[in-house]
Amino acid sequence: MSGSPLQQIAIVGAYNTPQAKQLQSNEIDVLLNAVQGALHSAGMRIAEVDGFNVTSSTQRFTSRQSVMLFGARPGWTGSDIGIPAIIEAALAINAGLCETAIIATAQVSAHRERKKTAPWTRPTNEFVECWGLFTPAEFALMARRHMHLYGTTEEQFAEIAATIRNNGARHPAACHYGKFVTPQDVLNSRMIAEPFRLLDCAMTSEGGAALILTSAARARDLDVQPVYLLGGGTDKQGMAYVTAPVWDKYGDVGRRAAKQTFSQAGLHPTDVDVLEIYDPFSFEIIRQLEVFGFCSLGEGGDFVMEGHLRMDGRFPMVTNGGLMSFSHAGLAQLIQKPISAVQQLRGEYPEELTVKDAKVALTSNGGSGALFTDVLLLGTEVPS
Amino acid sequence: MANDVIPLPRPTALSEPHWNGCREGILRVQQCQRCKTCVFIPQPCCTHCQSNDLNWLDCSGKGKVYSHTTVHRAPRPQFEVPYVVAIIELEEGWHMLSNVLGCPVEDVHVNMPVCVEFREITDEITLPYFVPTR
Numbered sequence: 001m002s003g004s005p006l007q008q009i010a011i012v013g014a015y016n017t018p019q020a021k022q023l024q025s026n027e028i029d030v031l032l033n034a035v036q037g038a039l040h041s042a043g044m045r046i047a048e049v050d051g052f053n054v055t056s057s058t059q060r061f062t063s064r065q066s067v068m069l070f071g072a073r074p075g076w077t078g079s080d081i082g083i084p085a086i087i088e089a090a091l092a093i094n095a096g097l098c099e100t101a102i103i104a105t106a107q108v109s110a111h112r113e114r115k116k117t118a119p120w121t122r123p124t125n126e127f128v129e130c131w132g133l134f135t136p137a138e139f140a141l142m143a144r145r146h147m148h149l150y151g152t153t154e155e156q157f158a159e160i161a162a163t164i165r166n167n168g169a170r171h172p173a174a175c176h177y178g179k180f181v182t183p184q185d186v187l188n189s190r191m192i193a194e195p196f197r198l199l200d201c202a203m204t205s206e207g208g209a210a211l212i213l214t215s216a217a218r219a220r221d222l223d224v225q226p227v228y229l230l231g232g233g234t235d236k237q238g239m240a241y242v243t244a245p246v247w248d249k250y251g252d253v254g255r256r257a258a259k260q261t262f263s264q265a266g267l268h269p270t271d272v273d274v275l276e277i278y279d280p281f282s283f284e285i286i287r288q289l290e291v292f293g294f295c296s297l298g299e300g301g302d303f304v305m306e307g308h309l310r311m312d313g314r315f316p317m318v319t320n321g322g323l324m325s326f327s328h329a330g331l332a333q334l335i336q337k338p339i340s341a342v343q344q345l346r347g348e349y350p351e352e353l354t355v356k357d358a359k360v361a362l363t364s365n366g367g368s369g370a371l372f373t374d375v376l377l378l379g380t381e382v383p384s
Numbered sequence: 385m386a387n388d389v390i391p392l393p394r395p396t397a398l399s400e401p402h403w404n405g406c407r408e409g410i411l412r413v414q415q416c417q418r419c420k421t422c423v424f425i426p427q428p429c430c431t432h433c434q435s436n437d438l439n440w441l442d443c444s445g446k447g448k449v450y451s452h453t454t455v456h457r458a459p460r461p462q463f464e465v466p467y468v469v470a471i472i473e474l475e476e477g478w479h480m481l482s483n484v485l486g487c488p489v490e491d492v493h494v495n496m497p498v499c500v501e502f503r504e505i506t507d508e509i510t511l512p513y514f515v516p517t518r
């Protein structure tokens with residue numbers, strides 16, 4: 001098999017700064033910490049980096065400001081976020097614009113007005129804002145339709161939320177470290193936007209994260225386990241938080257991206273060892289399992305209750321506690337999914353959260369309430 | 385549940401006919417004259433065939449609940465909880481977001497027949513809410 005050009009690229013550094021509900025640090029210090037951490041993880045120096053996508057959310061620090069800060073003379077600066085930023089950087093390396101790229105971002109002090117929900121959850125469009133819409137309600141409208149069509153239940157959501165949160169409870173770097181919950185705790189938590197209760201929803205927090213990508217050839221010279229890009233795809237429908245999230249139109253967002261991703265890799269869902277997929281709301285896991293091909297449409301709820309997603313199941317998921325328990329910091333959380341995958345594949349997780357002999361990890365960003373889902377498949381080996 | 389401090393629409397040149405319609409008590413949607421697709425939210429051209437020959441169609445205001453959620457934690461303190469946000473599927477085959485009023489929140493269900501009820505919020509803005517069809 002010829003393979004995707006993405007497979008000539010590897011992630012060699014991955015790092016999360018300390019995450020917290022509120023950090024006392026300056027956002028740019030957190031960003032610098034993210035960059036230094038990723039360099040250390042790759043065993044590289046900043047002078048070896050010639051591609052930059054380094055930004056911050058609240059202070060709106062740009063890549064060009066970063067380039068100035070590091071006195072760099074990069075051949076490439078990126079502009080995308082999350083998984084598309086990784087694909088973009090990989091293609092820049094493929095095209096010879098740069099050999100080694102860093103993607104880093106941080107968010108501090110974005111949400112201090114606690115009477116309101118976080119600013120990024122509140123839409124401003126004239127056809128949305130006046131109805132009291134916000135992110136949980138947008139995703140809830142998708143979930144409710146799925147419940148209506150397929151009989152999906154709140155107990156199934158609770159199983160998901162508890163599984164994710166109990167992973168985070170065992171991860172010392174998670175914001176909610178030590179906070180174990182049962183599915184019943186999820187069902188007992190206060191209602192936010194039906195059918196979602198507080199513990200079905202992502203948290204808000206602060207922190208930074210960074211990734212370093214380089215050519216597979218360069219990666220082999222480094223003293224680290226490279227994690228290869230096996231395939232990737234993006235699926236963006238417009239515009240989220242403006243148009244109604246109609247299930248019949250947008251419920252399968254990400255299906256095409258996943259199909260593309262698996263086809264590039266020459267792999268199937270059954271080849272995946274760990275799912276570091278996006279968990280903004282519990283239901284979103286069910287939706288992704290279905291559109292990514294882990295089960296059939298409408299069967300996600302039953303699939304979850306069979307226990308496949310637990311640490312001892314066939315497809316352990318969100319092994320650091322994800323957006324519900326680990327952290328949900330600005331745009332950093334988008335690259336924290338691939339970072340989590342890299343750390344799993346390198347065996348850098350705490351013992352009880354380690355997926356033994358994991359070789360292939362599926363990661364994703366977005367969600368159907370947001371009308372986009374991007375997918376990236378990572379592995380310790382390039383399929384031959 | 386609406387009061388004068390909830391965030392209100394700021395009509396644009398594109399959306400003004402819709403909001404003017406609400407003020408006149410008519411639910412209006414753009415309709416493509418070439419392929420008859422109803423286009424919402426307002427767009428400069430048809431989202432199906434890209435024709436820019438769009439007219440404003442007066443709708444019956446009748447529809448059904450396509451999906452719904454009862455909000456208990458409002459994004460802003462100005463919204464009084466609990467309230468129902470719903471996607472309404474209109475008779476003419478298009479979807480819009482709104483609130484369902486006029487019944488206990490727990491009575492709202494998928495496929496519930498509803499019709500538009502206009503409520504004047506300010507001199508400029510009248511919002512199209514939905515209530516159960518009697």
Ligand SMILES: [Zn+2]
Binds near residue numbers: 430
């Ligand atoms: Zn048309």
